[in-house]
């Protein structure tokens with residue numbers, strides 16, 4: 590676009606999630622951390638979080654992050670009560686959607702990590718719709734999970750638009766979170 594930070598393309602939902610997963614894995618290569626990290630491109634999210642259900646069953650993660658597009662509200666005809674997020678103000682930390690209420694321990698850990706590293710973020714919620722976290726968090730005995738999303742205009746159209754900085758900040762945030770995680774930290778997050 591005229592503003593080179595604004596990227597317009599079809600199917601950002603959810604190619605941007607795949608890009609985040611790939612970039613997180615690339616940036617963690619060579620970093621010292623004790624975790625096994627899986628990036629999954631799931632199928633059939635839109636029709637019932639189905640691929641997330643089977644892949645989370647296969648992996649049995651200790652902790653999970655759904656990466657997806659979120660709704661951007663900074664456009665004509667949409668009020669702040671309808672959608673609060675603005676392009677360029679940072680990835681969204683989802684408090685709740687129709688598929689889950691986010692895990693408070695994971696949320697606090699992610700927010701603290703963002704603040705420590707000066708990574709911008711925005712809180713958001715969606716009474717309708719969900720993300721793969723909705724299936725991940727119900728796996729086995731339960732998986733502490735959180736959705737981190739990139740605010741996007743016109744999702745589910747052929748011309749969706751997002752801000753490059755929000756995408757890069759989402760990657761950085763998840764990388765910093767994973768670098769801080771280990772078995773004890775996950776235990777603390779899960780049971781405290």
Ligand SMILES: [Zn+2]
Nearest residue numbers: 602635744745
């Ligand atoms: Zn969608």
